């Protein structure tokens with residue numbers, strides 16, 4: 001059997017809603033259950049796609065995995081370390097990137113690479129090797145010493161991607177990596193993911209772009225209202241219909257007609 | 260420990276290599292220098308020096324020969340007595356007002372005889388001494404206090420045979436302009452504190468609320484650095500940066516003092532000890548302000564909100580700074596009120612009435628508060644509600 005790198009076990013996360021949030025969400029409930037007893041796992045060398053409509057709980061799940069927020073119930077294990085009991089060990093093994101995780105504009109990609117390498121406790125010579133390797137591979141050298149604030153969106157994106165993997169993490173977690181990017185910039189992300197796939201890296205990514213999943217993922221999980229509704233190998237799921245149709249069928253069974 | 264240092268270094272690089280940031284940091288010092296120098300030019304006459312070798316000119320009318328020993332200055336003051344009858348009493352008062360003389364003492368004629376004859380049974384009135392002085396001039400204050408002390412001591416020894424300044428008002432010859440200068444000296448702590456806070460605020464808002472707003476703090480939070488280390492690295496770097504800003508303010512203050520007081524640099528009535536006290540007070544304030552403002556900044560979602568939330572703090576600070584000059588709280592009570600106490604210390608140094616015990620109470624309270632603040636800040640960095648509030 002393949003080795004499990006990530007294991008999400010019965011994960012639950014609730015948010016207490018402020019008065020303002022209750023008004024926006026048009027609800028009297030004091031709490032919002034964002035993730036509701038979610039379980040799944042990602043194996044070594046696999047690319048796992050998490051699909052779900054807005055508000056399904058994808059970001060919440062991934063943030064819990066990245067130890068940015070704590071679960072209210074259940075647990076998540078990364079390389080055997082629990083996010084509840086040993087978040088430090090989890091952080092050492094995980095690379096995390098989302099559209100709203102940014103690099104400080106004042107610094108250069110080169111400086112930030114060194115800074116994050118140091119924070120991860122990577123020995124200087126190893127870090128230097130890795131920097132050269134990654135900067136060559138993803139074409140960062142041309143703008144390595146230009147302040148992030150002066151870079152184009154595409155260059156910024158590339159720099160963020162590379163810096164999220166300075167420590168050669170066991171698993172890389174991407175939350176909607178192409179969200180809000182134009183076609184060209186989105187392409188840098190897709191290319192980056194393809195590179196990772198070639199290198200047999202383990203990746204968990206959330207998105208609502210079906211084509212991205214179809215192109216890259218080995219397995220797919222569909223979550224709605226914080227619950228795992230359907231999970232299978234991509235080739236099994238899309239044996240008869242394309243992914244989009246599969247998704248809408250699943251959605252209709254759970255929520256009734258699409259409004 | 261090592262990650263605290265890494266964070267610390269990054270924050271320093273952020274603030275000390277950015278020309279715009281550097282300008283905001285050094286601006287308060289430049290402003291203090293400009294404002295105070297300007298103020299000095301407008302109100303150009305406070306005092307002469309109060310060193311032991313300075314000479315005090317004192318006008319005395321009808322001095323009983325028995326009192327001439329007072330004029331020795333008790334071995335401390337160098338007093339030059341002028342008993343010139345050619346000047347009118349009005350002219351003498353004018354000289355006190357202008358600072359040419361320290362004070363003007365008028366004994367009633369045949370003072371000593373009347374004094375010995377006096378019995379407090381109401382049959383004869385007690386002989387009078389009147390001392391005209393200027394409460395805003397240090398030299399005048401010094402001489403006034405000195406003669407009052409001499410006369411009091413003498414009066415005690417002969418059981419209440421005369422009255423000093425029994426006429427009520429009109430003895431303090433401080434002019435309007437001098438009073439204004441004095442009041443300006445009192446609001447100095449306010450201006451200084453406001454500028455210090457401004458210096459701290461720009462870096463604190465940028466460092467945490469700014470990073471939250473732009474989503475860069477989360478990039479740090481997913482690294483293995485402990486939350487408390489992150490908080491500590493940041494607040495220490497911010498404190499150091501704010502201290503550099505404070506040092507600029509301090510230099511601005513020192514170099515504008517001569518202009519402010521209208522004196523040669525060497526004649527400014529403050530010594531090394533006074534400057535050192537001012538420096539310690541500034542450092543203390545900066546540490547306290549940094550931790551408070553970093554907490555505000557951590558609580559806020561954006562730089563704008565951080566600045567908004569800091570406004571009430573700013574107002575409180577100004578009110579506390581003004582209060583020390585309006586409501587003089589006697590004794591040590593005031594030194595137990597945070598922020599207010601450092602204002603008191605500053606005012607006391609400036610008005611040459613330094614209280615060492617009060618100073619140490621202030622120091623202790625501020626250091627404890629700084630420690631508590633850092634602790635609270637580390638807690639805030641661990642709170643997902645605060646770091647990820649929607």
Ligand SMILES: Nc1ncnc2c1ncn2[C@@H]1O[C@H](COP(=O)(O)OP(=O)(O)OP(=O)(O)O)[C@@H](O)[C@H]1O
Nearest residue numbers: 015032034053054055056057058059060061647649
């Ligand atoms: N800090 C928070 N406070 C209150 N409610 C929250 C908070 N974060 C998320 N939620 C709520 O939890 C639910 C799940 O949100 P989440 O961001 O995980 O969804 P998502 O699947 O990532 O959606 P999207 O596709 O829009 O990114 C939503 O209803 C959201 O409003």
Ligand SMILES: [Mg+2]
Nearest residue numbers: 058059060176
């Ligand atoms: Mg999301």
